[in-house]
Amino acid sequence: MSGRAVFLKLPGHITKATDDQSMYKYDDYDQRIVADRVRQFHDQTQRFLDGKLSEDEFLPLRLQNGLYVQRFAPMLRIAIPYGMVNSEQLRKLSDISRRYDKGYVHFTTRQNLQLNWPSLEEVPNILEELTSVQMHAIQTSGNCIRNTTTDQFAGVAHDEIVDPRPWCEIIRQWSTLHPEFSFLPRKFKIAVSGSVEDRAATNVHDIGIHAHLNDNGAVRFKILAGGGLGRTPMIGSVIKESLEPEHLLSYLYAVLRVYNQYGRRDNKYKARIKILVKALTPQVFAEKVEQEWLPIKDSNAHLPEQEISRVASFFTEPAYQSLASVDLNDLALSASVPFQLWLKRNVHLHKKPGYSAVTLTLKATADAPGDASAEQLDAIADLADKYSFGELRVSHEQNLIFADVQQKQLYELWQQLEILGLATPNQGLLTDMICCPGGDFCALANARSIPLAEDIQRRFENIDFLHDIGELDLNISGCMNACGHHHVGHIGILGVDRKGEEYYQIQVGGASGYDTSLGKILGPSFKMEEVPDVVNKLLQTYVKERRPDERFIDTCRRIGVEPFKESVYAAA
Amino acid sequence: MPLLKDGTHTENQYKVLSAEEATDALPPGDYLFPVSHIELALQFQAEGHGKSGLWLDSSDEPRISTDLLNQFTVVAVNFPKFIDGRGYSIAFLLRERLGFNGDIRAIGDVLVDQLNYMRRCGFSSFELREDQDVEVAVREMNGFTNFYQTSADEAIPAYRLRHNL
Secondary structure (H helix, E strand, O other): OOOOOOOOOOOOOOOOOOOOOOOOOOHHHHHHHHHHHHHHHHHHHHHHHHHOOOOHHHHHHHHHOOOOOOOEEEEEEEEEEHHHHHHHHHHHHHHHHHHHHHEEOOOOOOOEEEEEOOOOOHHHHHHHHHOOOOOOOOOOOOOOOOOOEOOOOOOOOOOEOOOOHHHHHHHHHOOOOOOOOOOOOOOOOOOEEEEEOOOOOOOHEEEEHHHHHOOOOEEEEEEEOOOOOOOOOOOOOOOEEEEEEHHHHHHHHHHHHHHHHOOOOOOOHHOOOOHHHHOOHHHHHHHHHHHHHOOOOOOOOOOOOOOOOOOHHHHHOOOOOOOOOOOHHHHHHHHHHHHHHHHHHEEEEEOOOOOEEEEOOOOOOOOOOOEHHHHHHHHHHHHHHHOOOOEEEEOHHHHHHHHHHHHHHHHHHHHHHHHHHOOOOOOOOOOOOOOOOHHOOOOOOOOOOOOHHHHHHHHHHHHHHHHOOOOOOOOEEEOOOOOOHHHOOEEEEEEEEEEEEEEEEEEOOOOOOOOOOOOOOOOOOOOOOHHHHHHHHHHHHHHOOOOOOOOOHHHHHHHHOHHHHHHHOOOO | OEEOOOOOOEEEOOOOOOOOOOOOOOOOOEEEEEEHHHHHHHHHHHOOOOOOOEOOOOOOOOOHHHHHHOOOOOOEEOOOOOOOOOHHHHHHHHHHHHHOOOOEEEEEEOOOHHHHHHHHHHOOOEEOOOOOHHHHHHHHOOOOOOOOOOOOOOOOOHHHHOOOO
């Protein structure tokens, strides 16, 4: 037994993508790493249960395996890497939720999935079952590099310049069980976008990566650092304008090493990289990274061309048929109003003629935002097989997406989604809220989020009114950790604690995307029952002030927060 | 405290000195001096009182010339608390950037569940916290056969192994 490296060379086994699926598939290396990790966690959990590992020492180990201990029960967060999941995996998740939990799952704002009621003793068994469908819960929490996220329309978006998924997978592997960066000052989140529109909120991540093409048509990355939400929301700063793909990993090493060494560890609220970038200034931070990067740029951290090609080979197009585009207006013409509304809101442009992407919002009134039952998961898996190459996407807005639906099958699909309660035509509307689990589940929360979301949904159930208001991001967080992304909601709601009572602070004017802005707080907070009225006043102000075709956020930006503030605090 | 080196339990010959203890009135013996006392460490060794090593705290920056560093056979990195991960980067820099070829030792709050990461970052010996189980330590240190990243050990990352690079 040597203290030095022990590693296994597997005999020339390289998996390549098959033609029918455009998803990454584990090879023997990937499978072995997740299996070793599960075996390790079995052992650690057993030592904890035997009293040989203290609570404090077990804490980061269980967190880095996705296991929280929440208000009422443990919570297990399972990674859905960059939001891609196939029907076989969905069926497994449904099966796990039935056997180990209460038969439902919760989709989070970072393309993960949570089980709210597993038992600690059984978590290693759940993790073992996940490996059988090439899934894991590694680094879904803890002070380490988390699940890398991206655009839910990656690979099919009409405005895509570079497919972000191969880069996400390369980062996923590199960040998994990283020996140097698993005890960082704080959690670390990376998001990648490769489209004209940023649908992955890259500007508010610890590292945001904008993949683009240079003048010669070669892939380059613009790197941002120091964005984030939480107590001190900040928009990331560009630290590298144009990075060559072969240097992606070495550059990430450099950023993380600077952060690992100089990020604050004395105060958990000042420990994120954004505080370091601001304290040093982005220029000085970028210089430090550059100094750290130059000596390693051509080391073993250099990403081989063969590996880039191998990973990219999994994300080729599925077996599209050559189809003519269907005019959705024609489809809508003689159809029912609910179908028309659904076509308008939940069906999205696709790069291929004759195909559309379809959003299933998990935002039906009275269901906790982001929740899906085991029955729904099974049905969704069947529909994915039938209509979308057996694959599903998860968005940071806590919705599900069929990425590749033939337009001529849209009506048929809609009928089946209606029966399942998954055809709510509210994608991007007021009731399609981002909402954290809040005080009903989370031990950190100051206030509940889910009942408030329901109150708002009930108040604004009139679908004509919702469609008239149009695109509006309403985001709710139960505390300032901002899991519900309230800073970047057009309307953001933050739960606060006022002398032991739940109150809600309202802000307007936030937005994610390349033109990210942070919302401005209107003033004193409100009780839960007052919030729907406050939202209504904001909407009435918008209706009064808007110009034709102006979205809520555009009106906000044009007239500022004052008129909104006045409407909310004016004496009745 | 149990010392793990080359995968086995060995005798620890070095005593870690605090800044107050590191004076020129030390009795003969083998010591790890705080990095701030590098001159004293060199002098102590040169005068034949015993072997000197250095130790860095997690807040120390590894800024020592390679020549100077390689005058010592042991350089230790302290983990004041096991969740303080700066020591991993310090070890990496000592090994890879500064080219230290002696023993890099983890001291302080050194627990069995972190040994695999420490080993990968360049640590070659481990002064385990008193209550740690050596048998579990050896098992945990060798619990993985493949790795996704390059670090300061000899492991070839999967992205190179796959292509016989």
